[in-house]
Amino acid sequence: MKYFEDIGVGERTAVGRHTFTADEIKAFATRFDPQPFHVDERAAERSHFGRLAASGWHSAVAWMRLMVAERRRQTEAARRLNEPVAAIGPALGLRDLKWLKPVYVGDTITYESEVIETRVSKSRPNLGLLTVRSTGVNQHGELVISFISTTFVERRPVNK
Amino acid sequence: MSKRHWEDFKPGSVVVHGPRLVTREEIVAFAAEFDPQSMHLDETAAAATLLGGLAASGWHSCCILMRIIADGFINESNSMGAPGVDEVRWLKPLRPGTRVRVRTTVLETRASSSRPEIGFVKCLFEMLDEQDTVLTTLTSPLMMRRREVARP
Numbered sequence A: 001m002k003y004f005e006d007i008g009v010g011e012r013t014a015v016g017r018h019t020f021t022a023d024e025i026k027a028f029a030t031r032f033d034p035q036p037f038h039v040d041e042r043a044a045e046r047s048h049f050g051r052l053a054a055s056g057w058h059s060a061v062a063w064m065r066l067m068v069a070e071r072r073r074q075t076e077a078a079r080r081l082n083e084p085v086a087a088i089g090p091a092l093g094l095r096d097l098k099w100l101k102p103v104y105v106g107d108t109i110t111y112e113s114e115v116i117e118t119r120v121s122k123s124r125p126n127l128g129l130l131t132v133r134s135t136g137v138n139q140h141g142e143l144v145i146s147f148i149s150t151t152f153v154e155r156r157p158v159n160k
Numbered sequence B: 001m002s003k004r005h006w007e008d009f010k011p012g013s014v015v016v017h018g019p020r021l022v023t024r025e026e027i028v029a030f031a032a033e034f035d036p037q038s039m040h041l042d043e044t045a046a047a048a049t050l051l052g053g054l055a056a057s058g059w060h061s062c063c064i065l066m067r068i069i070a071d072g073f074i075n076e077s078n079s080m081g082a083p084g085v086d087e088v089r090w091l092k093p094l095r096p097g098t099r100v101r102v103r104t105t106v107l108e109t110r111a112s113s114s115r116p117e118i119g120f121v122k123c124l125f126e127m128l129d130e131q132d133t134v135l136t137t138l139t140s141p142l143m144m145r146r147r148e149v150a151r152p
Helices: A022-032 A041-046 A056-080 B024-034 B043-047 B058-072
Strands: A012-019 A088-099 A108-120 A127-137 A143-154 B014-022 B084-090 B098-111 B118-128 B134-145
Touching: A012 A056, A022 A056, A022 B058, A056 A088, A056 A108, A056 A127, A056 A143, A056 B024, A056 B058, A088 B058, A108 A143, B014 B058, B024 B058, B058 B084, B058 B098, B058 B118, B058 B134, B098 B134
Parallel strands: none
Antiparallel strands: A012 A108, A088 A143, A088 B084, A108 A127, A127 A143, B014 B098, B084 B134, B098 B118, B118 B134
């Protein structure tokens, strides 16, 4: 991860893509969101979804998993160049999480994140706060998920 | 008993569901699968972060909260899911061994203007620990089927 000072508004990250299988959708929902339309094909057919659809939390955590992997790649690349790596996290929270379209079995969601605001933390002036809008688009080009999250990121150390 | 409809949710009503024990094992398992940052996986690494020790992924808190409310009342309601979440605040770390409950407050209810068969129930969900400290808050409009379809 880059230091706070090196991150600019408008910077985009191609986070990655994930294909949702029926087994995975049902396994996730059984653990965390066992509503009939997320765990049972026949119940889903009778619901407003029309067929089995992933829990919205599932399509959100798929982003997190891919984002952690992407940060790891960036960290490894920086280490190879002997560049310092800034710490990131934890997040303070999120807002405007929108589940705009269902994520159905077999859908592939491509995630992207864009920095929309950077500011120094008032309570912890040695840290920056990074506000990012993340989106997921399905294989038909439809936006299925969007949310805004705010995360602490380390500032560049001041030379003493 | 028949499942609850949109009409059965009254603004100002408060219910608490749980408790549920959150174990170290499940915190680490969730993180390994969905949020493999060291602050959710390893005590020593977590101690050096702002969390000051091992704590659950914020997404895990959301998922635990979801499960508690699904078991608590959503699966006994005519739920049609939710269009989204207005806000989540991760106020305090969720530590291993915490027994959490979820307090649900109905903030407002409104009929859908475009779809007469559904209404929205906007709720504030607060995840509480044993001392009633609020760890996470989540505000979301739930979509519920209406008992009677309003006719124009």
